[in-house]
Ligand code: PEP
């Protein structure tokens with residue numbers, strides 16, 4: 001249920017109403033927008049007398065929220081959420097480019113790529129240290145050493161780190177990571193999501209290989225309901241009957257999610273297509289379609305990459321693409 005307050009109500013009256021609703025056993029999410037304050041009521045609202053609340057002098061309107069997701073529902077938070085990572089802002093008109101290799105392979109590799117993507121305009125760097133791989137015989141990342149190399153690259157470039165956490169047990173190693181990525185394969189690892197909800201750190205939540213938007217939002221809800229509101233969603237392609245591409249990029253997810261939620265929506269054209277040549281057109285389409293940012297795989301030597309070389313752009317290709325992304329932003333923003 002949401003309670004929209006009248007414009008300009010006093011803090012005292014607002015606090016009185018909140019205290020009364022809390023006494024009914026509800027948790028209240030407060031969204032103070034420029035023009036209105038919206039109180040989101042979380043919990044069993046059957047005990048609330050809607051007519052009574054609506055009749056209060058300070059209340060403009062009361063609506064039931066029928067969707068199962070509450071904290072990430074735009075009805076609870078009409079204004080776009082802006083996620084801040086140091087000086088970098090994502091959402092609410094702020095566009096972010098995240099770029100880097102699929103996996104951290106060596107100190108030299110990650111530093112080289114981080115410098116190149118920074119020069120091209122990326123604001124955050126990506127690089128996996130813990131890699132979910134389909135085959136147990138494939139390179140699974142440098143783990144703790146990979147995280148150390150990422151920190152060196154951050155020191156050299158100033159770019160904050162985005163990297164994937166697969167297992168709660170590794171969480172202590174991620175203390176100094178700027179953004180924790182939840183990979184597609186872990187989108188419904190509910191214990192992991194709950195744990196991430198206790199952190200004061202932005203989370204990049206990727207859509208599962210065969211998950212609906214509602215399921216993606218329910219996973220965001222797990223993180224937010226535990227207290228961490230700094231969630232960014234990522235559309236990275238889903239399983240369909242596509243035969244020539246790795247996945248199918250669901251671009252309509254971007255405007256649909258913007259309607260349903262106030263969280264920023266990032267698009268990953270690399271995993272969505274699996275083919276380097278398809279990354280620029282899909283990145284531009286996602287930008288034109290209103291994405292709040294892109295996460296793109298870039299490798300200095302894609303042919304010899306230990307993971308996802310076929311979908312990785314060379315630094316010069318990324319630089320050329322970044323230029324075009326800025327041009328498209330100039331038109332649609
Ligand atoms: C990745 O970002 O390298 C990755 C494994 O992505 P996804 O979880 O979307 O497959």
Ligand code: MN
Pocket residue numbers: 102103271297307308
């Ligand atoms: Mn990858």
